Amino acid sequence: MAERVDRPEYPTALGASSLEKITLLGHDLAKDVMGEVGFGELAFWLATQRRPGRGEVRVFEAVLAALADHGFTPTAIVTRLTYLSAPDSVQGALAAGLLGGGSRFLGVTEDTGRFLHDVLTSVDGLPADEDGWDALALETVRARRAAKRFVPGLGHHVHKQGDPRTPRLMEIATEEGLFGPHLSLFAAIGRVHPQVLGRTLPLNGAGVCGAALADLGLPLELLRGFALLARTAGLIGQLAEELRNPVGNDIFLSVDLNNRSVEPEPYTPEDRP
Structure with missing residues (x-):
């Protein structure tokens, strides 16, 4: 009799296949998911x-x-x-x-969600009203300014007067009863930051997306x-x-045909930022 060989197991609740069917998240992929789940x-x-x-x-x-x-x-x-x-x-x-x-494109979504989450988990109890959120936001922006660090999700290189995605996503979250603490803090930062920075910057769309995803309870990672x-x-x-x-090809040629030769500039340790 052949000796039984113990094989390692790799448990998963996601996709698995057998001779007859494929299961996904515990459901029959062909019958329960395809055509039924967006x-x-x-x-x-x-x-x-x-x-x-x-x-x-x-x-x-x-x-x-x-x-x-x-x-x-x-x-x-x-x-x-x-x-x-x-x-x-x-x-x-x-x-x-x-x-x-x-960090400049797309990564702002994660950076903002993590930043807001770190602030929220560092306080004892969440604000109960708009004044409370504004006070927390003011303290947060002041701390970032003192540390000479940017506030993730604040500012946009194109939509300097306001990112149209931001109010719309906040509206949708409000309609669905999902305007949670991350969005509340982000909105408050939008209201109070001029008091600290001396200018008004828009809350950008990538940032509000990060706040909304965090409020949905999705993994920050x-x-x-x-x-x-x-x-x-x-x-x-x-x-x-x-x-x-x-x-x-036009983008490529616009650079290739318009480059200008210059003298080399040797790098030195003093050039480090």
Whole structure:
């Protein structure tokens, strides 16, 4: 008799396949999920392993829509240029764009959510009214100013008079009863920061998305992942447009034909920021 070999087990509540069917989150993929569950709802469900309510899906999908595309950002440009260089590698073009999701573009969603969460978990009890939120926000902005650090989610290089995504997402969250402490603190920062900074800056869309995702109880470690999920759809749109109306080569040539040779500037340790 052959000796029994113990094999390691790898438990998962996500996808699993057998000869007859595929299960996902404990449900029959073909019968219970396909055609029955929207992609946004499924993405939320996969991340939390709990099926979201209708209002949660609406807020979550509003976030995805807000982050999907924002014009010729660096992520869009590098996707188009990578496709120009390697049209045989759609995955490379998409990956190139997603890899640019950092502290200036897309990563602000995670940075803002984490920042707000850190503030909220550092206080004894949450404010009960708008005055209380304003007081907490004022203390928070003053502390960041004293530390010579930026407030994540505050300011936008284009929407200097106000990011149109911000009030709309706050409105949707309010309608669904999901305007929680992260959004409350973020809104208060928008009201009080001029007292500290001496100027008015908009609450940007990536920041409000981070606050909304945190209020949905989504893992803070995955907030950037949701931003990248949204931008993937946008980058597919950028590639689809590049196929129909290519501009990648024009972008490349505008740099290649207009470069100017200058004398080298040797780097020295004194050049460190």
